[in-house]
Amino acid sequence: MANTAKIGIIGAGSAQFSAGIVRDICVNKGIEGSQVCFMDVDAGRLDKIYALARKITDELGVKLEFKKTRNLEEAVTGMDFVLNTAQVGGHAWTEAQREMGEKHGYYRGTNFASIPQMLFFLEVAKLTESLSPKAWLIQSANPVFEGCTLMTRETKANVIGLCHGHYGYHDIAKVLGLPLEEVSANMIGFNHWIWMTEFRYRGKDAYPLIDEWIKTKAEKYWKTRKPAFGDNQMSRAAVQQYQIYGLFPIGDTPRFGAWWQNNSFKSKGKYFGTPLGGFDSEIGWKQYLDAMAAAVVKIEKAVDDPAIKATDIFEPVQSGEQIVPIINSMLNDKPAVYQVNIPNRGGIIHGFPEDLVIECRGLVSGGGISGLMENPLPASIISGVMIPRRAEAESIIYAAKECSYNAFLALILQDRRTREFEQAEAFLNEWLNDSRNIYVKKHLKK
Amino acid sequence: MANTAKIGIIGAGSAQFSAGIVRDICVNKGIEGSQVCFMDVDAGRLDKIYALARKITDELGVKLEFKKTRNLEEAVTGMDFVLNTAQVGGHAWTEAQREMGEKHGYYRGTNFASIPQMLFFLEVAKLTESLSPKAWLIQSANPVFEGCTLMTRETKANVIGLCHGHYGYHDIAKVLGLPLEEVSANMIGFNHWIWMTEFRYRGKDAYPLIDEWIKTKAEKYWKTRKPAFGDNQMSRAAVQQYQIYGLFPIGDTPRFGAWWQNNSFKSKGKYFGTPLGGFDSEIGWKQYLDAMAAAVVKIEKAVDDPAIKATDIFEPVQSGEQIVPIINSMLNDKPAVYQVNIPNRGGIIHGFPEDLVIECRGLVSGGGISGLMENPLPASIISGVMIPRRAEAESIIYAAKECSYNAFLALILQDRRTREFEQAEAFLNEWLNDSRNIYVKKHLKK
Numbered sequence: 001m002a003n004t005a006k007i008g009i010i011g012a013g014s015a016q017f018s019a020g021i022v023r024d025i026c027v028n029k030g031i032e033g034s035q036v037c038f039m040d041v042d043a044g045r046l047d048k049i050y051a052l053a054r055k056i057t058d059e060l061g062v063k064l065e066f067k068k069t070r071n072l073e074e075a076v077t078g079m080d081f082v083l084n085t086a087q088v089g090g091h092a093w094t095e096a097q098r099e100m101g102e103k104h105g106y107y108r109g110t111n112f113a114s115i116p117q118m119l120f121f122l123e124v125a126k127l128t129e130s131l132s133p134k135a136w137l138i139q140s141a142n143p144v145f146e147g148c149t150l151m152t153r154e155t156k157a158n159v160i161g162l163c164h165g166h167y168g169y170h171d172i173a174k175v176l177g178l179p180l181e182e183v184s185a186n187m188i189g190f191n192h193w194i195w196m197t198e199f200r201y202r203g204k205d206a207y208p209l210i211d212e213w214i215k216t217k218a219e220k221y222w223k224t225r226k227p228a229f230g231d232n233q234m235s236r237a238a239v240q241q242y243q244i245y246g247l248f249p250i251g252d253t254p255r256f257g258a259w260w261q262n263n264s265f266k267s268k269g270k271y272f273g274t275p276l277g278g279f280d281s282e283i284g285w286k287q288y289l290d291a292m293a294a295a296v297v298k299i300e301k302a303v304d305d306p307a308i309k310a311t312d313i314f315e316p317v318q319s320g321e322q323i324v325p326i327i328n329s330m331l332n333d334k335p336a337v338y339q340v341n342i343p344n345r346g347g348i349i350h351g352f353p354e355d356l357v358i359e360c361r362g363l364v365s366g367g368g369i370s371g372l373m374e375n376p377l378p379a380s381i382i383s384g385v386m387i388p389r390r391a392e393a394e395s396i397i398y399a400a401k402e403c404s405y406n407a408f409l410a411l412i413l414q415d416r417r418t419r420e421f422e423q424a425e426a427f428l429n430e431w432l433n434d435s436r437n438i439y440v441k442k443h444l445k446k
Numbered sequence: 447m448a449n450t451a452k453i454g455i456i457g458a459g460s461a462q463f464s465a466g467i468v469r470d471i472c473v474n475k476g477i478e479g480s481q482v483c484f485m486d487v488d489a490g491r492l493d494k495i496y497a498l499a500r501k502i503t504d505e506l507g508v509k510l511e512f513k514k515t516r517n518l519e520e521a522v523t524g525m526d527f528v529l530n531t532a533q534v535g536g537h538a539w540t541e542a543q544r545e546m547g548e549k550h551g552y553y554r555g556t557n558f559a560s561i562p563q564m565l566f567f568l569e570v571a572k573l574t575e576s577l578s579p580k581a582w583l584i585q586s587a588n589p590v591f592e593g594c595t596l597m598t599r600e601t602k603a604n605v606i607g608l609c610h611g612h613y614g615y616h617d618i619a620k621v622l623g624l625p626l627e628e629v630s631a632n633m634i635g636f637n638h639w640i641w642m643t644e645f646r647y648r649g650k651d652a653y654p655l656i657d658e659w660i661k662t663k664a665e666k667y668w669k670t671r672k673p674a675f676g677d678n679q680m681s682r683a684a685v686q687q688y689q690i691y692g693l694f695p696i697g698d699t700p701r702f703g704a705w706w707q708n709n710s711f712k713s714k715g716k717y718f719g720t721p722l723g724g725f726d727s728e729i730g731w732k733q734y735l736d737a738m739a740a741a742v743v744k745i746e747k748a749v750d751d752p753a754i755k756a757t758d759i760f761e762p763v764q765s766g767e768q769i770v771p772i773i774n775s776m777l778n779d780k781p782a783v784y785q786v787n788i789p790n791r792g793g794i795i796h797g798f799p800e801d802l803v804i805e806c807r808g809l810v811s812g813g814g815i816s817g818l819m820e821n822p823l824p825a826s827i828i829s830g831v832m833i834p835r836r837a838e839a840e841s842i843i844y845a846a847k848e849c850s851y852n853a854f855l856a857l858i859l860q861d862r863r864t865r866e867f868e869q870a871e872a873f874l875n876e877w878l879n880d881s882r883n884i885y886v887k888k889h890l891k892k
Contacts, residue, residue: 243852244852244855244856244859245852245856246852258859259859260859260864260866260867260870261867263865263866267866351799353797379844379847379848380844380848380852380853380856382840382844383840383841383843383844383856384841384844384856387836387837387840387841388837388841388860390833390837391833391834391836391837394828394829394833395829395830395833395834397829398825398826398828398829398830401825402825402826406689406690406691406692406826407826409690410690410691410826410829410830413690413704413705413706414834416862418706419709420706420709420713421706421707424706
């Protein structure tokens with residue numbers, strides 16, 4: 001007989017996460033009997049996800065207890081697990097901030113969109129700390145790296161960040177034509193900034209197979225494929241990053257690893273493939289937003305049409321997300337290794353602060369999470385990408401923590417696309433004064 | 447009776463350092479009887495400085511033994527102190543590298559001029575390590591920060607970096623109208639990147655006096671003064687850096703502390719004062735080079751004209767440089783506190799690696815150097831300027847250590863003025879292939 005848990009899901013209406021998580025909850029026998037509290041500020045979305053969960057459990061005959069609420073405190077009170085998937089202001093506010101950036105010379109926006117998110121994360125972490133002090137706070141909304149570091153430094157909440165980007169090595173195996181079950185890999189770094197330290201095929205180093213592919217097959221692959229928006233793992237972008245810095249960037253990393261690959265739509269096309277220009281171009285991102293909207297419609301269809309079985313639309317099998325399996329490992333003491341984002345305690349990644357949240361492997365069990373120590377990263381990766389990315393992160397974390405004009409100014413002045421002081425001020429003033437910037441206004445130091 | 451030492455001075459013909467050091471050596475009774483070996487690749491300059499030293503000692507009746515050599519090993523063999531003041535290729539190569547940078551869109555040049563310097567530093571340190579393993583290697587040529595860190599990490603030489611920039615607080619006292627003898631200050635960070643953590647007048651915090659000056663007198667000061675090229679301490683640039691980051695930048699720091707103050711001659715004029723545009727503008731730097739040329743002429747005059755007393759031209763009093771006083775403190779066990787650049791052992795500046803060379807106060811005695819522990823710097827300084835500057839330094843240090851195309855590429859790609867990948871490649875290829883780039887060609891990894 002498995003243990004049961006109380007699980008609060010914040011931002012449960014989230015198109016990106018909700019259906020997958022609901023399905024994973026319903027199919028994982030380890031958490032049967034648990035109570036799940038959905039929370040979202042959007043009543044319509046909340047009703048749909050609640051209805052979807054009930055319909056799937058009914059169809060599967062699984063025992064789970066669901067609640068729904070628009071009250072944050074309720075979703076964080078007396079929980080064993082709090083899952084934060086919320087995007088403050090939704091895609092609308094994110095896109096508005098992006099447009100604001102573009103207006104001032106920041107193509108595809110700035111890292112300021114992280115600030116409202118992190119202010120909200122901190123509210124959730126503080127509530128969790130006081131209302132469910134023993135709970136695990138699972139952070140899956142971005143920015144995982146900066147957000148988890150901030151929460152870890154400022155609260156006593158047990159924070160763990162989760163992402164699925166590390167599965168990117170599956171795409172490498174696929175393109176190289178290697179059966180996935182005979183491939184193993186390890187990739188560490190910061191979330192969305194992970195570099196493959198080990199890649200084996202049948203127990204032997206398989207980096208030479210990548211080198212061979214680059215030499216003999218890459219050009220043809222780039223010229224003939226029609227990449228989908230999520231298909232960046234074997235792009236020219238990723239290969240160039242590997243060639244300069246010495247380790248392959250994995251998952252979301254190729255999207256962000258090199259600024260010059262992303263400074264214009266033309267550059268994106270060159271490095272990520274035309275006509276799409278990769279995940280984050282005007283076109284790629286539009287396709288992503290369309291896919292999110294389609295996901296909402298799919299949920300509505302599964303819920304609203306009594307003639308349709310929800311489990312026909314959402315096949316009742318565990319997804320690739322680690323969230324529910326990790327809850328099961330913790331709840332029922334089933335030790336397993338996952339890819340986690342946890343504080344760098346003990347210097348798992350050598351040379352970085354112990355209170356910086358890194359991404360690495362961790363053994364998860366009833367005892368919590370034990371990070372797996374890693375060999376030192378090569379100096380080319382440390383000085384070329386890790387230290388610079390940490391520097392950027394620290395400015396974002398400080399800006400969110402301090403929430404003052406000067407902290408924000410220091411942050412935008414560090415953006416390499418800022419060309420003049422006045423440009424930085426103009427962007428910052430518009431962003432600060434926007435009526436939708438609710439969390440910043442609430443916390444801004446005068 | 448004082449102890450005597452063997453002192454090797456590399457780049458002894460250096461216009462910036464030589465006359466001052468020679469004079470300090472001659473007037474400091476603590477090192478009388480010592481042997482000084484001047485080394486320079488420029489035979490003409492070497493002869494002049496040797497002649498100047500002999501003439502001054504003759505005039506003062508001081509006992510010192512001088513040698514001169516063009517052979518590096520000779521100047522590093524069997525020494526107690528090795529002083530490195532050399533600029534590889536002289537001002538000519540530095541200026542050529544600057545022009546090369548400007549041609550590719552890097553106004554006033556890139557940080558690549560540090561690379562040949564650091565490769566030479568490493569040769570000197572390795573020679574010192576094997577030929578004078580107990581010697582102190584005093585580094586006064588730039589880049590002190592990156593160069594001393596590289597030598598410390600790669601050799602066992604006892605490296606100490608010295609600079610006079612910390613005296614910048616004297617200018618603050620002067621402009622505020624405070625008698626220097628009643629003012630005390632502390633400024634720490636990295637060389638050319640130091641921030642004033644303490645400023646007292648008659649024992650009380652005097653930062654409010656700076657704030658009052660900014661409020662009531664600064665505008666008039668900026669509008670009415672005619673600044674000399676070295677006169678940046680109370681510039682608009684320094685004050686703005688203080689206002690954003692929270693501590694006053696000292697000495698050379700205001701020159702480099704904010705990129706947007708230095709991205710064009712116009713910006714330099716705005717922040718450092720017109721028509722000069724500060725120390726590092728086209729005009730300011732020309733004045734500096736002219737002053738260096740004048741210093742050479744002054745030495746020649748003092749040496750060549752038998753009717754002139756050298757001590758009439760070079761007044762025989764200790765200069766502001768700490769080099770010879772520090773040698774005296776070590777040699778004769780005369781403990782005193784100096785501003786030094788030493789490894790961050792024990793975390794003198796909290797949160798930075800122990801093998802990074804920082805600038806702080808150190809007690810110097812016969813026992814060597816003991817750094818003075820410092821209170822943590824404010825978070826605004828840590829995230830706003832210290833972590834980003836360290837990130838830049840690590841890329842420079844890695845590039846010099848690795849000396850490979852990719853390491854150099856990673857470095858120039860980090861320059862915020864690099865707008866396209868092709869621009870980085872074009873600059874790099876020109877720099878690598880220049881026939882004057884001797885040390886890089888010698889060490890370049892294929």
